[in-house]
Amino acid sequence: MEHTSKYITPDIKLSCYEDKLFKSDIIFDHHMLIWFISGETKIVQAEESHRFKTGDIFLIPRNQPATIINFPKDGMPHKTVVMLLSAKTLRDFYANIKITTSITPIPKICSFNSHPLLESCLSSLIPYFEMEELPEHIAALKITEAISILRAIDPGIDGILANFEEPGKVDLARFMEKNYMFNMTMEKFGYLTGRSITTFKRDFKKTYNTTPQKWLTQRRLELAHYMISEKRKKPTEVIFEVGFENLSHFSFIFKKQFGYAPTQLPERNLNKN
Incomplete structure (x- = not known):
């Protein structure tokens, strides 16, 4: 499997799979905001499955088991920009914000259907991956911009991003x-x-x-x-x-x-x- 990743910071990467298929069973420790440049992904969860392709933007919530199958398509590699929204980043962001949305206990994958604001934010990162060094505060500003856009276009997103609870004992x-x-x-x-x-x-x-x-x-x-x-x-x-x-x-x-x-x-x- 030929896989390469370029990082701006540990929280922002450009991921590329050249091989025919890559599969993983994953539970993410952080929310992941993903923008598709090329290729296709199938995500299988307990009660639903999704397919994402070029141009799609979606958020995978943390602590939700999923099988992820990545495919190159139409002669193009599976290539994505991935932004991690860590608990620390989100706690800092929400520190002085009053939340009016109820917490979502079992969040689902959120799709934003090539939203122009989010696409503009994430696509603007591409030139940074070719730079040898990027001031850390610029990357932090881009993450803050992405969170702000998510809140502007999805009134219920606070119920996912501002939920810092760990899993409790369940049946x-x-x-x-x-x-x-x-x-x-x-x-x-x-x-x-x-x-x-x-x-x-x-x-x-x-x-x-x-x-x-x-x-x-x-x-x-x-x-x-x-x-x-x-x-x-x-x-x-x-x-x-x-x-x-x-x-x-x-x-x-x-x-x-x-x-x-x-x-x-x-x-x-x-x-x-």
Whole structure:
């Protein structure tokens, strides 16, 4: 995979993937404002999925599990400007601002559909990536400008950006049933359910009477089987969306679980009919 990144500061980068595809299961520690220059991205979350392409601008909220699949397209690399809106930056910004919007407890991805003000702000960063050194206060001003524009065009954005709460303890079974397809560490699952890793494993054993890894593998295989059998998707399309990383490993454990390879499913369905 050919991936390059250029940074103005640690919070502003130009990201470029030249390869055919890049996939990651991510939960971001900070909000991410992204402007698409070229390529395409599919983002899969627990209850919805999105596709973004050239010209699109969107905000990915922090602490929301997602599978992100990046594609080059039309002979162009997957290329984006990414701006991190960290908790420190946002706390400083909101320090003297009275918020009238209610906090959004479970925020969704926000799309701004090539908004000219945001596009102008983010595209103006491009020349800075070619400079060897940029005064730090200029980058800070650009982030402040972006936040100000977001607040001007989306009255509800304060409910996301001004929410500094950490995840609280939630119903373990409900959370796992919604998010098992994301390939996160046990520590992340624990954090998002409001538990230490020890408490997470203990509560998981009480709830499911098995280990998290065994349960996750089983649920992901069941979902993969359903998507290939009923949705008529190819194994290569499915593996990334159900929490697996490698096609050969997926095929091996799929056959071990069901007694036949995932590529044999369409033929088995035809024989049933």
